[in-house]
Amino acid sequence: MAKQDGITVKKDENFSEWYTQVILKADLIDYSKVSGCLVFKPNSYSLWEEAQSYFDKKIKKDGVKNVYFPLLIPEKLLTKESEHIEGFSPEVAWVTHTGDTKLSERLAIRPTSETIMYDSYSKWIRSWKDLPLRYNQWCSVVRWEFKNPVPFLRTREFLWQEGHTVFATQEESKKESHKILEFYTDLFEKLYAVPMLKGMKSEKEKFAGADYSLSVETILPNGKAIQGATSHGLGQNFSKPFNIKFLDKNEKSQYAWQNSWGFSTRSLGIMLAVHGDEKGIVLPPKIAPNKIVIVPILFTKTKDEVLKVSKELAKTLKKYIPIHDDREDYSAGWKFNEWELKGIPIRIELGPKDIEKKHVVLVRRDTNEKKFVKMSDLDKEISSTLTDIQNNLFDKAKLFLDNSIGEADSISNLKKLVNDKKIGKVNWCGSVECEGNIKEKTGAKSLNSEFNKVGKGKCFACESNSKFVTYFGKSY
Amino acid sequence: MAKQDGITVKKDENFSEWYTQVILKADLIDYSKVSGCLVFKPNSYSLWEEAQSYFDKKIKKDGVKNVYFPLLIPEKLLTKESEHIEGFSPEVAWVTHTGDTKLSERLAIRPTSETIMYDSYSKWIRSWKDLPLRYNQWCSVVRWEFKNPVPFLRTREFLWQEGHTVFATQEESKKESHKILEFYTDLFEKLYAVPMLKGMKSEKEKFAGADYSLSVETILPNGKAIQGATSHGLGQNFSKPFNIKFLDKNEKSQYAWQNSWGFSTRSLGIMLAVHGDEKGIVLPPKIAPNKIVIVPILFTKTKDEVLKVSKELAKTLKKYIPIHDDREDYSAGWKFNEWELKGIPIRIELGPKDIEKKHVVLVRRDTNEKKFVKMSDLDKEISSTLTDIQNNLFDKAKLFLDNSIGEADSISNLKKLVNDKKIGKVNWCGSVECEGNIKEKTGAKSLNSEFNKVGKGKCFACESNSKFVTYFGKSY
Numbered sequence A, B: 001m002a003k004q005d006g007i008t009v010k011k012d013e014n015f016s017e018w019y020t021q022v023i024l025k026a027d028l029i030d031y032s033k034v035s036g037c038l039v040f041k042p043n044s045y046s047l048w049e050e051a052q053s054y055f056d057k058k059i060k061k062d063g064v065k066n067v068y069f070p071l072l073i074p075e076k077l078l079t080k081e082s083e084h085i086e087g088f089s090p091e092v093a094w095v096t097h098t099g100d101t102k103l104s105e106r107l108a109i110r111p112t113s114e115t116i117m118y119d120s121y122s123k124w125i126r127s128w129k130d131l132p133l134r135y136n137q138w139c140s141v142v143r144w145e146f147k148n149p150v151p152f153l154r155t156r157e158f159l160w161q162e163g164h165t166v167f168a169t170q171e172e173s174k175k176e177s178h179k180i181l182e183f184y185t186d187l188f189e190k191l192y193a194v195p196m197l198k199g200m201k202s203e204k205e206k207f208a209g210a211d212y213s214l215s216v217e218t219i220l221p222n223g224k225a226i227q228g229a230t231s232h233g234l235g236q237n238f239s240k241p242f243n244i245k246f247l248d249k250n251e252k253s254q255y256a257w258q259n260s261w262g263f264s265t266r267s268l269g270i271m272l273a274v275h276g277d278e279k280g281i282v283l284p285p286k287i288a289p290n291k292i293v294i295v296p297i298l299f300t301k302t303k304d305e306v307l308k309v310s311k312e313l314a315k316t317l318k319k320y321i322p323i324h325d326d327r328e329d330y331s332a333g334w335k336f337n338e339w340e341l342k343g344i345p346i347r348i349e350l351g352p353k354d355i356e357k358k359h360v361v362l363v364r365r366d367t368n369e370k371k372f373v374k375m376s377d378l379d380k381e382i383s384s385t386l387t388d389i390q391n392n393l394f395d396k397a398k399l400f401l402d403n404s405i406g407e408a409d410s411i412s413n414l415k416k417l418v419n420d421k422k423i424g425k426v427n428w429c430g431s432v433e434c435e436g437n438i439k440e441k442t443g444a445k446s447l448n449s450e451f452n453k454v455g456k457g458k459c460f461a462c463e464s465n466s467k468f469v470t471y472f473g474k475s476y
Helices: A015-025 A042-061 A082-091 A114-124 A170-191 A266-275 A303-316 A332-341 A352-356 A375-403 A411-419 A432-442 B015-025 B042-061 B082-091 B114-124 B170-191 B266-275 B303-316 B332-341 B352-356 B375-403 B411-419 B432-442
Strands: A029-031 A038-040 A072-074 A093-098 A101-109 A133-142 A157-167 A197-200 A212-219 A225-235 A245-247 A253-255 A257-264 A292-296 A346-350 A359-364 A370-374 A405-407 A423-428 A445-449 A468-473 B029-031 B038-040 B072-074 B093-098 B101-109 B133-142 B157-167 B197-200 B212-219 B225-235 B245-247 B253-255 B257-264 B292-296 B346-350 B359-364 B370-374 B405-407 B423-428 B445-449 B468-473
Touching: A015 A029, A015 A266, A029 B114, A038 A042, A042 A133, A042 A157, A042 A170, A042 A266, A093 B101, A101 B093, A114 A133, A114 A157, A114 B029, A157 A170, A170 A212, A170 A225, A170 A257, A170 A266, A197 A445, A197 A468, A212 A375, A212 A445, A225 A266, A257 A266, A266 A375, A292 A303, A292 A332, A303 A346, A303 A352, A332 A346, A346 A352, A346 A375, A352 A359, A359 A375, A370 A375, A375 A405, A411 A423, A411 A432, A411 A468, A423 A445, A432 A445, B015 B029, B015 B266, B038 B042, B042 B133, B042 B157, B042 B170, B042 B266, B114 B133, B114 B157, B157 B170, B170 B212, B170 B225, B170 B257, B170 B266, B197 B445, B197 B468, B212 B375, B212 B445, B225 B266, B257 B266, B266 B375, B292 B303, B292 B332, B303 B346, B303 B352, B303 B375, B332 B346, B346 B352, B346 B375, B352 B359, B359 B375, B370 B375, B375 B405, B411 B423, B411 B432, B411 B468, B423 B445, B432 B445
Parallel strands: A292 A346, A405 A423, B292 B346, B405 B423
Antiparallel strands: A029 A038, A072 A101, A093 A101, A093 B093, A133 A157, A157 A257, A197 A212, A212 A225, A225 A257, A245 A253, A346 A359, A359 A370, A423 A468, A445 A468, B029 B038, B072 B101, B093 B101, B133 B157, B157 B257, B197 B212, B212 B225, B225 B257, B245 B253, B346 B359, B359 B370, B423 B468, B445 B468
């Protein structure tokens, strides 16, 4: 038997090393020969499938339809909206040849699909009857960043969904951007058990080409803030260059109002970083593909009897999609470590004595709490324990987030907070220049500004009046 | 109201024009600014989602796990297996620049993922305990063909699944290649209602780098044969250059045996081409996202009453995922045409007189048969009619396929058959040279050779002894 590979560093002592070890040892990801492009192994791709299924149901129920647009975007299309291309051009991967032939026009691998989708939208939308048009696609995108890649959190290719919707009025567009942000909040808080700060991005940090961007943000255990998902109000910034017009009910031609919104496999990294511990990853029960693992304790004499009962148990508990670990060439201890490393929410141990006493041992992954449960109570106990684990993970993360936010009334206070691995909450003017100055002096950028709140008094960082209540932090 | 856009050509008079019209007018696909790369609109993407869900369940139940490998493959990796790269290199799209920077090594957009996956497999596989390893991914691939693009059937980017599996023995590998072919046959025959010819590809037509390729093939209404899906036995052709070795139970190092297998969005085109008619597409009930459409017949006086009943009906029949077409600015006739064009299997009409008589009008899309059905019998009648439609579509297609196969005992006979839009069944030697000669003289290539059959006597086309019973046809 090979040596078992546990986690060799503490999460709170060396977060990056801990994170990389956990991701690799829980067999989630592997590196490929292309720097920054990672392989999603079954253990992580199955998490993505769960997240897709959860979110896809939500948006379909709300009337959104799925589509698929081409991967490759002609250079002329990509550059049609000037702020948009300025934001993306340094990171675009360009196809210049096919076979031995040089292309007459370069093709970009989609860094995001506004431009290719809106070129089609301009053909499809004619009348108010065609609106709202609400399409989404699940695909991969490529953005050739040069910062160090971090599994899930910063990769050159990632998987995501991008919703692209069109409305007749600004009001409908605004309403949807907020609704989608609620969907993202629900996804993070209910499925991933990760609490989020909701708000509006600053002028400086909004999406390239948007009127405004809404986001959900949170904090990682290393004190770095991170954006979870975004919902953009694009205004008429794309409908004008792309000529997306419709005849309204009065037969008047109008430019449409547009939104785009997305979340990506980065969200998995956030979840794993937030909940993991010294033993490995910890999966919130709702996203865990297997909610429980059953480990029969095998001794030569009683093996057959125990296996019979544990197999039966696996059948009875089918709805929890159990792993029944009946391997005979691994010890029980090895198995415990393996499934802890891989984050299975509940472990059920079952030996010959347990069978005699008609109970099992139930172990929670989040608290390590161990208890005996009567066979007859088991289904009920598992069900309530899974709910408990889901809630407990969220509550712990919420406490950490709450404790990580401090108020700052000056640049030096903010600097102290972020050096202390915290997020600063400030009254702020919102200007691009002021944000540049803050970044230079503290290393922090704005995360987002709270909805329905107005900054009080002067800006914490400059002479202007404050307009927003804003979170600042060092971030990914 | 705009003029309604029906199909203006007959399927049996001008198939290609009919096909293009049907695909565009049923709102399945749109062209994009990149030639050969098409947009999957909701009406076609939803079909792909149904096919994915059907096949994904099947392979997961069989133990296959989903993964995701990078889109981009370094040139050095892609060229590692010589026959493989020879087959694909003329069609590869190359990324040479990112932002303004020239890459030191070109990156290929995956035309298929053997090379990038097997580079990882060589790291992951160490022992017989790691086998079998059976992974699959759903993704898009790019092959820059220069023939005229045809929606679904021939596009430069398409969506597919690619399964890549590894075994300790040749026998297991062979067994799986046949099992997967059965899965594909089931997919086509049971979901798409399209009958298939199963068999082995010839030396000349097998996959670049495979020991052998199995396929399912069928015929389109224009007499062109088409490949539906393939299952390849790769032997040790990749495990040797990629160094995929394992220690067997006797601690001896061995090269692994590998398979790859795939089907793509082309399959949707086959289904649509086979079943469609002068009125539009015809969806087999099992794949139709909406099995029925309910059209209330609205007159000013009785409108409210009729809408109330039809709404109630839509609720009762929820399991058939009905479209309830209550639009008031379109006539009933317009709606009938629209849903016929879009292939909804069953239409339910409901007017004030029907309500009085406690029945509805039920219309089958496949036969246009119209009948009155008592409200109380409706659920049962819909259920059995859907089964009938599914079977009827398959039977019609099977009859067409059977009638399209003729036996040939000479090159000139084969030529006559293929010019008559048929497939030729022949006793054949199987050699690459002989196939080249046949192709030159008849325009036909081999589709596949029947399993468990041996050719009788001399080859139909040359002096050698025949070995196979083989299908030949002009093909896509």
